[in-house]
Amino acid sequence: MKTQYLSALLLSSLLLLAGCEKMVTDVDIPEYEPKLVVHSFISSDEAHINVYVSESIPVFGKPSSDVASEPIANATVVLRRNGQSITLPYEGYTAGYSIPVVDAGLQPGRTYTLEVSVPDGRQVTGECTIPSHRNETLEITSVIKEAGEFDSLYTFQFRFRDDQAGEGNHYRVFAYLKVRFDPQSEPYVQELSFDKGEVYVSDENRDLSTFTYRASAYAYKLEEVTFKLLTTDEDYYTYHRSVNFHSDGDPFSEPTLVFTNIRDGLGIFSGYRVYTVTQTF
Amino acid sequence: MKRISLMLLFIGMMWPALAQTPQFVLSGYASEAGSKELLIGVNVYIPALGKGTTTNRYGFYSIPLPQGKHTLIYSFIGYKKVERVVELNASRVIDIALEPSLELEGVEIKAERMERISEVVQMSSIDLPVQQVRNLPALLGEKDVFKTLQLMPGVQSGSEGSSGLYVRGGGPDQNLIILDDATVYNANHLFGFFSLFNGDALKSIELIKGGFPARYGGRLSSVVDMNMKDGNKQELHGAGGIGLISSRLVLEGPLKKDTSSFLVSGRRTYIDALTRPFMPKEEKVGYYFYDVTAKVNYDFGPRNKVYASAYLGRDKFSYLDRYASGEDRAGLYWENATATFRWNHLYSNKLFSNTSLIYSNYDLNIYNEERWEDSEFELRYRSGIRDLSIKHDLDYFLNADHQIRAGIQSTLHKFSPSAFVIKDSDANQYEESVNDIYTVESGLYIEDEARLNSWLKMNAGIRLSHFTHGAVTTFRPEPRASLAFRLDKNMSAKASFAMMNQYVHLLSNTGIGLPTDLWVPSTENIGPQQSMQLAAGLARDIPEYDLGLSIEGYYKWSDDILGYREGASFLLIDDPTDADEFSWEENITIGQSWSYGTEVLIQKKQGKLSGWIGYTLSWTWKQFDELNFGKKFFAKHDRRHDVSVVAIYKLSDDITLSGTWVYGTGNAITLPLAEYYAIMHYPGSIEPGTMSWFMYDYRYVSDYGEKNSYRMAPYHRMDIGIQFHKQMRRHKRTWELSLYNAYNRKNPFYYYIDTDWENQGQRILKQVSLFPVIPSISYSFEF
Known part of the structure; x- marks a missing residue:
């Protein structure tokens, strides 16, 4: 269609005006000190706390191929609450810092501070509160199997209700299956994506609503399905939404920023509760 | 009555x-x-x-x-x-x-x-002498009212070459631009490089930045009130000019001596006419713009006068491809048209009235016609806004100390966000879609310009604004007040307050004034924008030097202003037929803004040397719940320092020198500074404690810092011009030579990220500039 051509013509004539080689000049690149990037999601309902530390790579002044940033192994990672602190050791096989939740004594409703420092003196902190309430209203409403020649199609419907009056509640919904793809193979675990329903939920303007979901998957045999309803803090919700929507944009749209609650750094430190419903077949 | x-x-x-x-x-x-x-x-x-x-x-x-x-x-x-x-x-x-x-x-x-700024109550206003517009050097010799206004403190241009006005932190969408009572919606030619008004046919240009009198309403940031000349009632006169890209002509004269006169003016570019012969016959691409104004008036004596005026401006891009078996035409054109009919009536020697009937229309059209031996395809897309208004204003000269103005205005807006027709003989398709929206905007005002005693003057008023869109009706009173305290013979202190509401919004995809910018009404979800502005200042006349000095501080707070969601794009034009499903409201987010600053203006309006020096120190912040995670950020056009120096020097009767210099802090933009992996939580850990970060879902993202935290390079530029006048036997002619961007400053237009392959593929930042030094020559005459 020629209209596309025209809009291109319109814009390109603008750029043409500007396109003379002489009118392009180098600009001093902005100064940037690499920042520590910290990711950790903690819950009193889980067995372990994991903290991952890396750093950001400046866009300018580095070869464009130099993208990945290695995990940082020599950081000091300290979890604090009310003057008490515990240091998390680095574990090479997870490439993160980890301790059992029982050692840290995580409790719902409590606020924790995470302090990460590296030998060159950079230090960042994050703070989060593990929600005191855990939403346990998730229920499976139906599992339908449509047998096929070899694989069957499984369709799941489930729902949960926002059970805390007042806005400001946030949730994350997650589901996975344990399936076999043929009679001989070992059971395989796979994430279930939703045909209907949101992964990250805010009850803004929807206080006390019921949220319904539908998902389906093909498998030779379904062994087990697990649904998880996470009651999260707001930062958890904001962060994941911003990562999901992140785009560098075309020149005519606004770039989307990725949320961080790590002071002097990047990344996320947030708390959640988890309620699990499992059904075996 | x-x-x-x-x-x-x-x-x-x-x-x-x-x-x-x-x-x-x-x-x-x-x-x-x-x-x-x-x-x-x-x-x-x-x-x-x-x-x-x-x-x-x-x-x-x-x-x-x-x-x-x-x-x-x-x-x-x-x-x-x-x-x-x-x-x-x-x-x-x-x-x-x-x-x-x-x-x-x-x-x-x-x-x-002489006009003394210390004596008028109105503050934050600029009367731009039309003659000064003519005397100043301009890009390619095209004299431009708006670009001259940009040289005033408190008024900024958005980007290089653009004629959009950013007044006290407000955007170009927040300016009420009126020509003989008619609102002009898209006051741009060619991406805003040239404004619609060249000044030849204009009698007066007034810009109000704050302390708005109650007679104006409907926009948040400024009023640009322009009046066309009526035309010479005694004898035929004309003026014209030939420039590098366009030519213009104005003719005025009596229809009936002393009673009735006319004025017509026109301007047209001729790049298309010049380049067309050099294009292959099978493929032609063209661009032109023209504008025409016309006015007639009739004087029925001291009690009644009537005026009729009209404006038409059009820009067109076209494209034609000829093949053996048929042809393919496509084009895009946009058009502003206004018409005003006015009747002045004196009810008594103390009560003056004016009644106006006003029409205003802005249209963007895109078409594509393909004709082949056995098939035909046609697409037409249109968007625009059309106004029909009626207005009645009264000036009541109560006594030497009170002048009361009152009036009422009502406008029927017709918004056409998108209308299209598709004809396709192959698919045997004919489709037509129109989704016009009608709304009514009204205002009722009264103001009293009063001299309360020998040292205090005021203008107090109220405007009642009303807007109806379907079932939604909004009624908002807008109080306005200006005070001037006389401190001594030549100095006064002024203060003002104004509340403004804006019921129509402009969606702009790029901010550079493309014709695709779309006007939409307030809706149930997107309410009217509102602003409140407080200003205070000192005005001093220095008669010995013929100088006026003013210093003003302002604080403006705007609420419910429009912003674009992160990732939103309005490049609708890619496929206009998609417009049907396109809901602009989903791309919009509502927030607030604050702007404050100080403006200093030293102006000399006449004499051998005239001109002004303006300086603005300002801040503009915005806050949107859905942008920058709710934190406030600098507006793109936040400009800490803005300086302009304008001088016109009459060397002799025959030679006029002129020059301008401007400086402005760079625009605030969002630039990726670094990159990192953002890990997303994976709650489905299989073996507790063994989750490695490699098993997480992650995305490679950019660290932009805070929104708009990076500053582009500052903008500065000098333009100079020289005019040679000569009185010929029957006419006066002027040759003008000018240099735009005289010292060839490479000003930033936009930035992009590039890879330097000669240097290990390092990424570097490049700046694109628009205009280098541009000389121009033009010839003009008047008789």
């Missing part, structure tokens, strides 16, 4: 000043000697009483005075002062004709009664 007069009278009676009722009324019109062109803003002053008035926008004045002998002084910038002694025994009509003074003589005129 009678009821309104009664109401005015009643309000008037509330003023104790009414007690000292004057006996007689002195009234009349002020015009230019020779052409009989009515003059706006002529000072009428009675030194003995220390009282005075000014002519309104139709050249009318009225001043009630006590019986006796009075000396009156009529003065207006650029004209010789007239002194009249009047014995007042009955109400009298005195029409006055002022002789233009040659600029050079300006030095000799005692600047005693």
Whole structure:
């Protein structure tokens, strides 16, 4: 269609005006000190706390191929609450810092501070509160199997209700299956994506609503399905939404920023509760 | 009508000043000697009483005075002062004709009664002398009213070459641009590089940045009120010019001597005509713009005058491809059209009225026609806005201390966000879609410009604004007030407050003024935008040097302003037929903004050397719940420092030199500074404690820092020009040579990220500039 051509013509004539080689000049690149990037999601309902530390790579002044940033192994990672602190050791096989939740004594409703420092003196902190309430209203409403020649199609419907009056509640919904793809193979675990329903939920303007979901998957045999309803803090919700929507944009749209609650750094430190419903077949 | 007069009278009676009722009324019109062109803003002053008035926008004045002998002084910038002694025994009509003074003589005129900024109540306003627009150097020699306004403190341009006005932190969508009472919606030619108005046909240009009188409403940030010339009532005159990209011509003259006159003006570019012959016959691409204005008036005597004026401007891009088996045409054009019919009526020598019928239309059209031997395809897309308005204004000269203005205006807007027709003979398809939206916007106002005592003047008023869109009705009162305290003979302190509401919004995808920018009404979800502005300042006249100095501080708070969601794009034009499903409301987010700053202006309006120096120190912040995670950020056009120096020097009768220099802090933009992996939580850990970060879902993202935290390089530029005038036997001609961007500053237009392959593929930041030094030459004449 020629209209596309025209809009291109319109814009390109603008750029043409500007396109003379002489009118392009180098600009001093902005100064940037690499920042520590910290990711950790903690819950009193889980067995372990994991903290991952890396750093950001400046866009300018580095070869464009130099993208990945290695995990940082020599950081000091300290979890604090009310003057008490515990240091998390680095574990090479997870490439993160980890301790059992029982050692840290995580409790719902409590606020924790995470302090990460590296030998060159950079230090960042994050703070989060593990929600005191855990939403346990998730229920499976139906599992339908449509047998096929070899694989069957499984369709799941489930729902949960926002059970805390007042806005400001946030949730994350997650589901996975344990399936076999043929009679001989070992059971395989796979994430279930939703045909209907949101992964990250805010009850803004929807206080006390019921949220319904539908998902389906093909498998030779379904062994087990697990649904998880996470009651999260707001930062958890904001962060994941911003990562999901992140785009560098075309020149005519606004770039989307990725949320961080790590002071002097990047990344996320947030708390959640988890309620699990499992059904075996 | 009678009821309104009664109401005015009643309000008037509330003023104790009414007690000292004057006996007689002195009234009349002020015009230019020779052409009989009515003059706006002529000072009428009675030194003995220390009282005075000014002519309104139709050249009318009225001043009630006590019986006796009075000396009156009529003065207006650029004209010789007239002194009249009047014995007042009955109400009298005195029409006055002022002789233009040659600029050079300006030095000799005692600047005693020239326009004095310390005497007017109105603050934050700029009267731009049309002559100055003509004298200043311009890009490619195209004189431009808006670009001249950008040289004033508190007014900024958005980007290189753009004629959009950013007034006190507001965007180009927040300016009320009116030409002979008609609102002009898209005041741009060619991506905003040229504004619609070249100044030839204009009589007055006023820009108001704050302290808005109640008679204006509907936009948050500024009012640009332009009036066309009426046309010479005595003899035929003309002016014209030939420039590098366009030519223009104005003709004015009497239809019936002393009673009726006309004015027509036109301008057209000729790049298309020049380049077309060099294109292959099978493929033609063209661009042009033109604008035409026309005005006629008829004077039925002192009580009734009528005016009809119209404007039409059009830009067109077209494309034609010819093949053996058929042809393919496509194009895009946009058009502004306005028409105003006005009737001035004097109910009495104290009550002046004007009634206007107004039409305004802005249209963007895209078409594509393909004709082949056996098939045909046609697509037409249109978007736009059309206004029909009626307006009635009253000027009531209650007494020498009170002038009351009141009026009512109602506008029927028709918004056409998108309308299209598709004809396809292959698919046997015919589709037509129109989704026009009708809304009504109205305003009722009253204001009293009063002299409360020898040291205090005020203009207090209220505007009641009303907007109806379907079932949604909004009614908002807007209080307005301006005060001027006289501190001494040449100095006054001023303060003002104004509340404004804006019921129509502009969606702009790029901010560079593309014709695809779309006007939409307030809706249930997107309410009217509102602003409140407080301003205070000092105005001082320095008569010895013919200088006016003003310093103003302002604080403006705007609520419910429009912003674009992160990732939103309005490049609808990619496929106009998609527009049907496109909901603009989903791309919009609502927030607030604050702007504050100080403006200093030193201006010399006449003399051998004239011009001004302006400086602005300002801040503009925005906050949107859905942008930058709710944290406030600098607006893109936040400009800490803005300087402009403008000088026009009459070297002799034959030579005029002119120059401008501007400096502005760089725009605030969002730039990726670094990159990192953002890990997303994976709650489905299989073996507790063994989750490695490699098993997480992650995305490679950019760290932009805070929104708009990076500053582009500052903008600065100097333009210079020289004009050679010569009086020929029948006409006066002027050659003008000018240099735009005289010292070839590479100003930033936009930035992009590039890879330097010669240097290990390092990423670098590049700046694109638009205009290098551009010389131009033009020829103009007047007779």
